[in-house]
Structure formats: C-alpha cells, structure tokens
Amino acid sequence: MPNNADQAILEAATRVFETSAFLNMYPSDTSEEIPAPDCAASMTFYGAARGRVTLRVNQEILVSVVENLLGESCEGPEAEARKGDALKELLNMLCGNILTEYFGTEPIFDLSPPELVDNATSTVSSQQVQSLVLNVENTLAEVLFEVQNQVNA
Amino acid sequence: MAYNILIVDDSGITRTVMERTVRMCGVEIGEVRQAVNGKDALQVLSDYWPDIIFCDINMPVMDGLTLINELQKSEEWKDLPVVIVSTEGSETRMEELRRSGIQGYIRKPFTPEEVAAAMQTLLGAHVHAK
Numbered sequence: 459m460p461n462n463a464d465q466a467i468l469e470a471a472t473r474v475f476e477t478s479a480f481l482n483m484y485p486s487d488t489s490e491e492i493p494a495p496d497c498a499a500s501m502t503f504y505g506a507a508r509g510r511v512t513l514r515v516n517q518e519i520l521v522s523v524v525e526n527l528l529g530e531s532c533e534g535p536e537a538e539a540r541k542g543d544a545l546k547e548l549l550n551m552l553c554g555n556i557l558t559e560y561f562g563t564e565p566i567f568d569l570s571p572p573e574l575v576d577n578a579t580s581t582v583s584s585q586q587v588q589s590l591v592l593n594v595e596n597t598l599a600e601v602l603f604e605v606q607n608q609v610n611a
Numbered sequence: 612m613a614y615n616i617l618i619v620d621d622s623g624i625t626r627t628v629m630e631r632t633v634r635m636c637g638v639e640i641g642e643v644r645q646a647v648n649g650k651d652a653l654q655v656l657s658d659y660w661p662d663i664i665f666c667d668i669n670m671p672v673m674d675g676l677t678l679i680n681e682l683q684k685s686e687e688w689k690d691l692p693v694v695i696v697s698t699e700g701s702e703t704r705m706e707e708l709r710r711s712g713i714q715g716y717i718r719k720p721f722t723p724e725e726v727a728a729a730m731q732t733l734l735g736a737h738v739h740a741k
Contacts, residue, residue, distance in 0.1 A: 473720060474720055477720040477721075477722065478628075478719070478720035524624075527624060527627075527628050528624070528627055528628065528631065529631055540624065543622065543623060543624040544624055546622070547622055547624050547625055547628075550622075550698055550719075551698050551719045551720050553698065554697070554698020554699060554700055554718075554719065555698060555700065557700065558700025558701070563700055563701055563702040563703075564701065564702065564703055565701060565703070566701045566703050566704045567701065568669075569669060569698075571669075571671075
C-alpha cells in the first residue's frame with residue numbers, strides 16, 4: 459500500500475484517541491515493554507474500495523476510554539460489555555476517519571457494524587495491509603488497514 | 612429557554628456520550644430522550660416534542676436517512692431540525708443528505724463546542740460561558 463496509508467492512520471488515530479477519549483498517543487513499535495494488545499475489533503468497508511480496519515488494544519486502556527467517554531467508573535457487572543462497546547465505537551470513528559484521510563472526501567463508503575474479534579486471529583499478514591503500532595498512555599495498540607481492491611481511488 | 616433533545620443512535624455508548632456532551636455544551640437543556648433506531652425515534656415522537664434531533668446514519672431496522680424521509684412527509688415534523696452525527700466524511704454523501712433535508716452535520720469524534728455551534732445556528736440557542 460502507498461506510504462500515505464501510514465499518515466492516514468496516524469492522523470485519524472490522533473483525532474479519535476485525543477478528541478474523543480482524551481488519551482495521549484504516539485507512533486511506537488512492538489519492542490516497548492508495555493502491556494500488549496489483548497482484545498480486538500474489526501469492521502469492513504465497501505464502495506469506492508473494499509477492505510477492512512482492525513483495532514487491537516490492551517483492555518487496560520479501555521477502562522480509561524469508558525471512564526473518559528462516559529464520565530463514570532468502569533466497574534460492576536456491565537464493565538466488560540461497556541469496554542467492548544467502547545472498543546467498537548473507537549474503531550467505528552477510526553474507520554470513518556481513515557477512509558477520509560486516505561481516499562479524500564469524494565468517494566462514498568458503506569461500513570459494516572464493528573464486531574469484536576479474536577485478538578490472536580486479527581493480525582493479518584499481507585502486502586495489502588498497512589499496520590501502525592501506537593503507544594496509547596503506555597499501552598500498545600495496533601491499527602490494521604487493509605484495502606482489498608480499489609475502484610475509484 | 613431550555614431545549615428538548617432526541618438522540619437517535621444504535622450504540623448505547625454513543626447515545627450516552629452524546630447526551631453528556633449536549634448537557635455540557637453551554638446551552639440550557641430541558642429533557643433528553645434516546646432512541647435506538649429510526650423506527651424507535653418515530654415511536655418516541657408520538658408523545659414527545661423535541662426542538663432538535665441528533666441522529667446517526669447507519670442503524671439497523673430503520674436508518675437515519677429513512678427517518679428523515681418519514682419526518683419530511685409529516686406535517687407535524689417536517690420543520691424539525693435534524694443534525695446527523697456520524698463518522699461519514701464523504702462530501703458526496705453529505706450533499707445527498709442535505710438534499711434529503713438534514714440541517715446540520717457533526718462528524719465523530721465531536722466536541723461540546725461543535726454541538727453548541729449546531730444548536731446556535733439551527734435554534735438560535737444562547738451559549739452560556741463555561
């Protein structure tokens with residue numbers, strides 16, 4: 459994939475993590491000895507191009523996301539469901555913003571609902587996948603952006 | 612004047628975040644109700660009179676565009692301001708939505724200032740200093 463995919467992911471991730479969840483982040487690498495991703499969500503897009511965006515994060519950061527988004531503590535019987543919803547909402551925002559950063563504002567895309575996926579199987583290896591590792595408040599996160607075919611971009 | 616709000620989104624966390632943001636945006640807010648899709652919103656509107664709707668596009672059962680079309684057909688609701696809240700970044704899609712009758716658009720992630728600006732523009736709402 460072209461180099462600007464990296465930039466598109468970074469621009470979108472910065473906007474989503476910092477504006478919505480008030481979390482600081484910066485590009486990193488997997489050598490950092492901080493909590494690694496242990497959960498993931500994924501969604502597909504189709505229209506001017508088809509593909510998939512996957513977000514892998516550590517559950518620790520989802521607690522902060524829920525608390526910052528909702529302004530209440532992430533505890534009790536609904537904590538797991540809330541963390542899952544928070545991850546899906548982060549991914550939803552990320553996907554929409556990556557598509558605009560990468561393809562511009564002309565093409566129209568339809569998005570599938572975000573779904574929680576098995577973290578172990580969410581790491582795909584293909585030349586068509588751009589991956590960006592991030593340090594989000596001292597936990598690792600990874601964004602995978604896969605474009606399977608491109609029609610008008 | 613306190614404004615009544617209807618928030619329509621299939622994501623519970625987004626509805627909660629939207630309500631929280633609306634309540635902290637500096638505009639005096641009255642009652643806030645929530646609906647999980649367009650069909651649910653039409654049911655809520657049978658006994659609730661909001662001043663403005665904040666609505667997602669992609670929802671199961673009845674999406675935001677269909678809801679807007681239904682409101683346009685109603686004598687009672689055709690002038691009710693609808694603001695789309697979405698990750699959508701396509702100008703082409705936005706133009707379609709504007710032709711369908713939306714009055715505003717807020718892109719996720721959003722800030723309280725953007726919500727206040729939409730209410731100021733569409734309702735003439737006074738924004739209190741925070």
